[in-house]
Amino acid sequence: MNSKSESFFEGRTALVTGANGGLGLALARALADRDCKVYAAVRNPDNIADASNYRLIIPVRLDLTDPDSIDALITLVADVSLVFNNAGSNRQDSALFCRSEGAAREEMEVNFFGPLRLARALAPLMKDRGEGTFVNLLSILAFEHLVECGSYSASKAAAHSLTQGMRAQLQPWGVRVIGVYPGPMDTAMSASLPLPKVSPEVVATAIMSALVSRDDEIYPGDIAQEFHTKWRPYRG
Numbered sequence: 001m002n003s004k005s006e007s008f009f010e011g012r013t014a015l016v017t018g019a020n021g022g023l024g025l026a027l028a029r030a031l032a033d034r035d036c037k038v039y040a041a042v043r044n045p046d047n048i049a050d051a052s053n054y055r056l057i058i059p060v061r062l063d064l065t066d067p068d069s070i071d072a073l074i075t076l077v078a079d080v081s082l083v084f085n086n087a088g089s090n091r092q093d094s095a096l097f098c099r100s101e102g103a104a105r106e107e108m109e110v111n112f113f114g115p116l117r118l119a120r121a122l123a124p125l126m127k128d129r130g131e132g133t134f135v136n137l138l139s140i141l142a143f144e145h146l147v148e149c150g151s152y153s154a155s156k157a158a159a160h161s162l163t164q165g166m167r168a169q170l171q172p173w174g175v176r177v178i179g180v181y182p183g184p185m186d187t188a189m190s191a192s193l194p195l196p197k198v199s200p201e202v203v204a205t206a207i208m209s210a211l212v213s214r215d216d217e218i219y220p221g222d223i224a225q226e227f228h229t230k231w232r233p234y235r236g
Protein backbone atom coordinates (compact mmCIF):
# COMPACT_ATOMS: atom_id res chain seq x y z
CA MET A 1 0.00 0.00 0.00
CA ASN A 2 1.48 3.42 -0.89
CA SER A 3 1.46 6.45 1.38
CA LYS A 4 -1.55 8.01 -0.39
CA SER A 5 -3.52 4.81 0.31
CA GLU A 6 -2.36 4.74 3.92
CA SER A 7 -3.54 8.34 4.41
CA PHE A 8 -7.09 7.25 3.54
CA PHE A 9 -7.35 5.78 7.06
CA GLU A 10 -5.76 8.58 9.10
CA GLY A 11 -8.20 10.36 11.39
CA ARG A 12 -11.17 8.23 10.35
CA THR A 13 -13.45 6.51 12.83
CA ALA A 14 -14.46 2.87 12.37
CA LEU A 15 -16.87 0.45 14.01
CA VAL A 16 -15.90 -3.24 14.03
CA THR A 17 -18.46 -5.70 15.39
CA GLY A 18 -17.23 -8.94 16.96
CA ALA A 19 -13.83 -7.37 17.59
CA ASN A 20 -12.64 -9.57 20.48
CA GLY A 21 -11.14 -12.35 18.36
CA GLY A 22 -10.76 -13.92 14.93
CA LEU A 23 -11.11 -11.59 11.98
CA GLY A 24 -12.67 -8.78 14.06
CA LEU A 25 -9.55 -8.40 16.20
CA ALA A 26 -7.31 -8.56 13.09
CA LEU A 27 -9.42 -5.78 11.53
CA ALA A 28 -9.31 -3.62 14.67
CA ARG A 29 -5.51 -3.97 14.84
CA ALA A 30 -5.06 -3.28 11.09
CA LEU A 31 -7.17 -0.11 11.38
CA ALA A 32 -5.46 1.15 14.56
CA ASP A 33 -2.06 0.49 12.91
CA ARG A 34 -3.23 2.88 10.16
CA ASP A 35 -4.16 5.61 12.70
CA CYS A 36 -7.87 4.98 12.55
CA LYS A 37 -9.96 5.31 15.74
CA VAL A 38 -11.81 2.00 16.25
CA TYR A 39 -14.96 1.30 18.23
CA ALA A 40 -14.52 -2.39 19.01
CA ALA A 41 -18.06 -3.67 19.57
CA VAL A 42 -18.25 -6.85 21.64
CA ARG A 43 -20.62 -8.70 23.92
CA ASN A 44 -18.21 -8.33 26.84
CA PRO A 45 -16.01 -5.19 26.68
CA ASP A 46 -13.68 -6.59 29.37
CA ASN A 47 -12.87 -9.38 26.94
CA ILE A 48 -10.69 -7.56 24.36
CA ALA A 49 -7.20 -8.94 24.68
CA ASP A 50 -5.22 -5.93 23.57
CA ALA A 51 -7.41 -2.89 23.81
CA SER A 52 -5.05 -1.54 26.48
CA ASN A 53 -2.08 -1.85 24.07
CA TYR A 54 -3.85 0.18 21.41
CA ARG A 55 -4.67 3.79 22.30
CA LEU A 56 -7.05 3.97 19.31
CA ILE A 57 -9.16 0.88 20.11
CA ILE A 58 -12.19 1.74 22.25
CA PRO A 59 -14.24 -1.23 23.54
CA VAL A 60 -18.03 -0.76 23.40
CA ARG A 61 -20.83 -3.17 24.26
CA LEU A 62 -22.98 -4.82 21.59
CA ASP A 63 -25.19 -7.89 21.50
CA LEU A 64 -26.69 -8.18 18.04
CA THR A 65 -29.55 -10.34 19.31
CA ASP A 66 -30.70 -7.45 21.54
CA PRO A 67 -32.28 -4.48 19.68
CA ASP A 68 -31.83 -2.20 22.76
CA SER A 69 -28.10 -2.95 22.76
CA ILE A 70 -27.90 -2.05 19.05
CA ASP A 71 -29.81 1.21 19.58
CA ALA A 72 -27.54 2.18 22.53
CA LEU A 73 -24.45 1.53 20.40
CA ILE A 74 -25.78 3.63 17.50
CA THR A 75 -26.05 6.69 19.76
CA LEU A 76 -22.43 6.20 20.87
CA VAL A 77 -20.87 5.73 17.42
CA ALA A 78 -22.78 8.24 15.30
CA ASP A 79 -19.49 9.66 13.97
CA VAL A 80 -18.29 6.46 12.24
CA SER A 81 -17.46 6.55 8.54
CA LEU A 82 -16.29 2.91 8.24
CA VAL A 83 -18.61 0.15 9.50
CA PHE A 84 -17.39 -3.45 9.53
CA ASN A 85 -20.32 -5.85 9.94
CA ASN A 86 -18.00 -8.63 11.05
CA ALA A 87 -19.69 -10.39 14.01
CA GLY A 88 -21.12 -13.71 12.95
CA SER A 89 -22.96 -16.65 14.41
CA ASN A 90 -22.56 -20.18 13.01
CA ARG A 91 -24.33 -22.87 15.05
CA GLN A 92 -23.14 -25.57 12.64
CA ASP A 93 -26.43 -27.30 12.02
CA SER A 94 -28.56 -28.27 9.05
CA ALA A 95 -31.45 -25.97 8.19
CA LEU A 96 -34.00 -28.63 7.33
CA PHE A 97 -33.41 -31.05 10.22
CA CYS A 98 -32.01 -28.61 12.76
CA ARG A 99 -31.80 -29.50 16.44
CA SER A 100 -33.24 -26.11 17.39
CA GLU A 101 -35.10 -23.56 15.28
CA GLY A 102 -34.02 -20.97 17.86
CA ALA A 103 -30.38 -21.40 16.76
CA ALA A 104 -31.34 -20.61 13.15
CA ARG A 105 -33.21 -17.51 14.33
CA GLU A 106 -30.16 -16.39 16.31
CA GLU A 107 -27.99 -16.72 13.21
CA MET A 108 -30.44 -14.54 11.29
CA GLU A 109 -30.44 -11.95 14.10
CA VAL A 110 -26.64 -11.72 14.17
CA ASN A 111 -25.85 -12.19 10.47
CA PHE A 112 -28.79 -10.37 8.84
CA PHE A 113 -31.01 -8.27 11.13
CA GLY A 114 -28.14 -6.76 13.15
CA PRO A 115 -26.30 -5.40 10.09
CA LEU A 116 -29.66 -4.27 8.65
CA ARG A 117 -30.47 -2.27 11.79
CA LEU A 118 -26.99 -0.71 11.89
CA ALA A 119 -27.26 0.26 8.21
CA ARG A 120 -30.73 1.79 8.62
CA ALA A 121 -29.48 4.00 11.46
CA LEU A 122 -25.96 4.87 10.30
CA ALA A 123 -26.39 5.27 6.50
CA PRO A 124 -28.48 8.48 6.79
CA LEU A 125 -25.76 10.00 9.02
CA MET A 126 -23.14 9.06 6.41
CA LYS A 127 -25.34 10.63 3.72
CA ASP A 128 -25.42 13.91 5.68
CA ARG A 129 -21.60 13.84 5.89
CA GLY A 130 -21.32 12.94 2.18
CA GLU A 131 -19.19 9.82 2.74
CA GLY A 132 -19.06 6.44 4.39
CA THR A 133 -18.42 2.75 3.76
CA PHE A 134 -20.01 -0.45 4.98
CA VAL A 135 -17.92 -3.64 4.82
CA ASN A 136 -20.16 -6.70 5.16
CA LEU A 137 -18.51 -10.00 6.12
CA LEU A 138 -20.25 -12.67 4.09
CA SER A 139 -18.93 -16.07 2.93
CA ILE A 140 -18.74 -18.25 -0.16
CA LEU A 141 -21.55 -20.12 1.65
CA ALA A 142 -23.76 -17.16 0.67
CA PHE A 143 -23.73 -18.76 -2.81
CA GLU A 144 -23.31 -22.45 -1.99
CA HIS A 145 -25.45 -24.14 0.67
CA LEU A 146 -23.38 -26.38 2.97
CA VAL A 147 -25.78 -28.80 4.70
CA GLU A 148 -23.63 -29.04 7.84
CA CYS A 149 -24.01 -25.26 8.25
CA GLY A 150 -27.36 -24.98 6.50
CA SER A 151 -29.08 -22.23 8.46
CA TYR A 152 -25.79 -20.26 8.58
CA SER A 153 -25.53 -20.58 4.75
CA ALA A 154 -29.10 -19.29 4.43
CA SER A 155 -28.36 -16.33 6.75
CA LYS A 156 -25.27 -15.41 4.70
CA ALA A 157 -27.33 -15.67 1.47
CA ALA A 158 -29.80 -13.22 3.05
CA ALA A 159 -26.93 -10.93 4.07
CA HIS A 160 -25.51 -11.12 0.52
CA SER A 161 -28.86 -10.02 -0.90
CA LEU A 162 -29.02 -7.24 1.70
CA THR A 163 -25.52 -6.16 0.64
CA GLN A 164 -26.64 -5.87 -2.99
CA GLY A 165 -29.70 -3.85 -1.93
CA MET A 166 -27.63 -1.55 0.30
CA ARG A 167 -25.19 -0.94 -2.57
CA ALA A 168 -28.01 -0.05 -4.98
CA GLN A 169 -29.72 2.32 -2.55
CA LEU A 170 -26.69 3.91 -0.88
CA GLN A 171 -24.50 4.51 -3.94
CA PRO A 172 -26.54 7.61 -4.92
CA TRP A 173 -25.88 8.93 -1.38
CA GLY A 174 -22.11 8.59 -1.85
CA VAL A 175 -21.98 5.65 0.56
CA ARG A 176 -20.00 2.60 -0.51
CA VAL A 177 -20.82 -1.05 0.31
CA ILE A 178 -18.16 -3.77 0.08
CA GLY A 179 -18.99 -7.50 0.28
CA VAL A 180 -16.28 -9.84 1.57
CA TYR A 181 -16.61 -13.54 0.67
CA PRO A 182 -13.89 -15.63 2.37
CA GLY A 183 -13.59 -19.39 2.28
CA PRO A 184 -12.62 -21.19 5.51
CA MET A 185 -10.69 -18.90 7.86
CA ASP A 186 -8.37 -19.93 10.68
CA THR A 187 -10.54 -18.71 13.57
CA ALA A 188 -12.63 -20.21 16.37
CA MET A 189 -15.64 -20.44 14.05
CA SER A 190 -13.98 -22.98 11.75
CA ALA A 191 -11.74 -24.70 14.29
CA SER A 192 -13.40 -28.08 13.69
CA LEU A 193 -13.27 -27.88 9.86
CA PRO A 194 -10.54 -30.12 8.38
CA LEU A 195 -9.83 -27.80 5.42
CA PRO A 196 -7.04 -25.47 4.34
CA LYS A 197 -7.71 -22.09 5.90
CA VAL A 198 -6.72 -18.51 5.21
CA SER A 199 -5.45 -16.49 8.18
CA PRO A 200 -7.60 -13.63 9.51
CA GLU A 201 -4.60 -11.28 9.09
CA VAL A 202 -4.46 -12.04 5.33
CA VAL A 203 -8.20 -11.38 5.04
CA ALA A 204 -7.89 -8.13 7.03
CA THR A 205 -5.08 -6.95 4.72
CA ALA A 206 -7.20 -7.79 1.64
CA ILE A 207 -10.04 -5.72 3.14
CA MET A 208 -7.70 -2.74 3.79
CA SER A 209 -6.65 -2.94 0.10
CA ALA A 210 -10.28 -3.09 -1.07
CA LEU A 211 -11.05 0.07 0.89
CA VAL A 212 -8.49 2.03 -1.11
CA SER A 213 -9.39 0.44 -4.45
CA ARG A 214 -12.60 0.16 -6.46
CA ASP A 215 -13.29 -3.49 -5.55
CA ASP A 216 -16.79 -3.86 -4.13
CA GLU A 217 -16.64 -7.66 -3.86
CA ILE A 218 -13.57 -9.56 -2.66
CA TYR A 219 -12.85 -13.30 -2.30
CA PRO A 220 -9.83 -13.66 0.02
CA GLY A 221 -7.96 -16.97 0.21
CA ASP A 222 -7.29 -19.77 -2.27
CA ILE A 223 -10.59 -21.62 -1.78
CA ALA A 224 -12.64 -18.42 -2.22
CA GLN A 225 -10.59 -17.45 -5.29
CA GLU A 226 -11.12 -20.87 -6.85
CA PHE A 227 -14.82 -20.69 -6.09
CA HIS A 228 -15.12 -17.20 -7.56
CA THR A 229 -13.26 -18.15 -10.76
CA LYS A 230 -15.59 -21.13 -11.24
CA TRP A 231 -18.85 -19.25 -10.69
CA ARG A 232 -17.99 -15.81 -12.09
CA PRO A 233 -19.16 -16.62 -15.66
CA TYR A 234 -22.64 -17.51 -14.37
CA ARG A 235 -23.15 -14.44 -12.18
CA GLY A 236 -24.79 -11.27 -13.45
Ligand SMILES: NC(=O)c1ccc[n+]([C@@H]2O[C@H](COP(=O)([O-])OP(=O)(O)OC[C@H]3O[C@@H](n4cnc5c(N)ncnc54)[C@H](OP(=O)(O)O)[C@@H]3O)[C@@H](O)[C@H]2O)c1
Nearest residue numbers: 018022023043063064086087088137139184185187189190
Ligand atom coordinates in the same frame (compact mmCIF):
# COMPACT_ATOMS: atom_id res chain seq x y z
N1 LIG B 1 -14.22 -18.61 10.11
C1 LIG B 1 -14.59 -18.86 8.86
O1 LIG B 1 -14.28 -19.92 8.29
C2 LIG B 1 -15.38 -17.84 8.08
C3 LIG B 1 -15.50 -18.01 6.71
C4 LIG B 1 -16.23 -17.06 5.97
C5 LIG B 1 -16.82 -16.00 6.63
N2 LIG B 1 -16.69 -15.87 7.98
C6 LIG B 1 -17.33 -14.71 8.60
O2 LIG B 1 -16.30 -13.87 9.10
C7 LIG B 1 -16.80 -13.10 10.21
C8 LIG B 1 -15.83 -13.22 11.38
O3 LIG B 1 -15.88 -14.54 11.89
P1 LIG B 1 -14.62 -15.25 12.57
O4 LIG B 1 -14.18 -16.31 11.66
O5 LIG B 1 -13.65 -14.23 13.04
O6 LIG B 1 -15.35 -15.98 13.79
P2 LIG B 1 -15.20 -15.90 15.38
O7 LIG B 1 -13.76 -15.87 15.76
O8 LIG B 1 -16.08 -16.99 15.88
O9 LIG B 1 -15.81 -14.47 15.70
C9 LIG B 1 -17.19 -14.23 15.67
C10 LIG B 1 -17.42 -12.95 16.43
O10 LIG B 1 -18.82 -12.63 16.38
C11 LIG B 1 -19.21 -12.29 17.70
N3 LIG B 1 -20.64 -12.53 17.95
C12 LIG B 1 -21.31 -13.69 17.88
N4 LIG B 1 -22.57 -13.52 18.27
C13 LIG B 1 -22.70 -12.20 18.59
C14 LIG B 1 -23.75 -11.40 19.08
N5 LIG B 1 -24.97 -11.91 19.36
N6 LIG B 1 -23.54 -10.07 19.28
C15 LIG B 1 -22.32 -9.54 19.03
N7 LIG B 1 -21.27 -10.24 18.60
C16 LIG B 1 -21.46 -11.56 18.39
C17 LIG B 1 -18.36 -13.19 18.60
O11 LIG B 1 -18.37 -12.70 19.92
P3 LIG B 1 -18.17 -13.68 21.20
O12 LIG B 1 -16.69 -13.91 21.31
O13 LIG B 1 -18.76 -12.93 22.33
O14 LIG B 1 -18.91 -14.97 20.90
C18 LIG B 1 -17.02 -13.05 17.91
O15 LIG B 1 -16.37 -11.87 18.29
C19 LIG B 1 -18.19 -13.68 10.51
O16 LIG B 1 -19.18 -12.86 9.92
C20 LIG B 1 -18.17 -15.03 9.83
O17 LIG B 1 -19.45 -15.47 9.49
C21 LIG B 1 -15.98 -16.75 8.72
